[in-house]
Amino acid sequence: MKHKIIQKNDILLISAILLAACFLAVFFFAKEDSTEGAFLEITADGELYGRYPLNEDAVIDINGTNVCEISNGHVSMIEADCADKSCVRMKEISFEGESIICLPNRIVLKITGCASAEEGVDTVAG
Amino acid sequence: MAISKSSARVAVLGVLGALAVIMGYVEYLIPVINTAIPGIRFGMANIVIVMVLYIFSYREALAVSVLRLIINALLFGNIFSILFSLSGTVLSLLVMCLLKKTGLFSMTGVSAAGGAFHNIGQILMAWAISGASSVLLYMPVLMTAGVLTGTFTGAAAYIVMRKLPWQES
Numbered sequence A: 001m002k003h004k005i006i007q008k009n010d011i012l013l014i015s016a017i018l019l020a021a022c023f024l025a026v027f028f029f030a031k032e033d034s035t036e037g038a039f040l041e042i043t044a045d046g047e048l049y050g051r052y053p054l055n056e057d058a059v060i061d062i063n064g065t066n067v068c069e070i071s072n073g074h075v076s077m078i079e080a081d082c083a084d085k086s087c088v089r090m091k092e093i094s095f096e097g098e099s100i101i102c103l104p105n106r107i108v109l110k111i112t113g114c115a116s117a118e119e120g121v122d123t124v125a126g
Numbered sequence B: 001m002a003i004s005k006s007s008a009r010v011a012v013l014g015v016l017g018a019l020a021v022i023m024g025y026v027e028y029l030i031p032v033i034n035t036a037i038p039g040i041r042f043g044m045a046n047i048v049i050v051m052v053l054y055i056f057s058y059r060e061a062l063a064v065s066v067l068r069l070i071i072n073a074l075l076f077g078n079i080f081s082i083l084f085s086l087s088g089t090v091l092s093l094l095v096m097c098l099l100k101k102t103g104l105f106s107m108t109g110v111s112a113a114g115g116a117f118h119n120i121g122q123i124l125m126a127w128a129i130s131g132a133s134s135v136l137l138y139m140p141v142l143m144t145a146g147v148l149t150g151t152f153t154g155a156a157a158y159i160v161m162r163k164l165p166w167q168e169s
């Protein structure tokens, strides 16, 4: 037979396909993590204040006590009238499950996953 | 020796075709990892298909794989799975045929790529049927699975081919 059971070219070919699969996986993973379909959920005094899509930049005033900002899919508290201002100093959030809490004003900013998961829209077929 | 007489070709193709059907049955007996997409399996029959591709040509390989898909589906599977299997088989054979023609790769490499494209074809078909782009998320893992199973079936086909009196066409 012309060829051996496996040779350098085959290993290159197999590696190339595995690499392509890795790239695809990274691509899909990055897409999953993107702000598309994610929401900022604001809770004030234990009640839902509002839900805002992360892919639209916005500055949101919360009860006149706090102001938060959505910018490029990242959420941060930019103003607060609370004493410690720890909520303003907190790192901006962008991933599902992350939150910023202003304890004195009882305000929670939380990133939630796609709306579809809760609202039943856009169910996955197949 | 190369197979030249047409009666010999028919006989050998018949035997290999039957073997492909049996391989499909053996595979049917092996429990499958849950892939959520129908029709994705180890690809035992690919051992025979690769052999047919090398002993004869892509035409015979296509004929044997399509026939074995229909027979397997009628005997053990469901008709619906034929669509998935067929899309995978045709794409896989196309890729294997092209790679074989380059002369750069051994049966193992050709079969590995065939395995990957078999699953790619099935996912594209699943996408076309369901319209849900979410099935594409299976692509990386099924490509990897396809390459690995294709490598094993290709190596197996190589080992069997070495024991056969027929040469590569």
Ligand SMILES: [Zn+2]
Residues within 6 Å of the ligand: A080, A082, A083, A084, A085, A086, A087, A088, A101, A102, A103, A104, A105
């Ligand atoms: Zn605060």
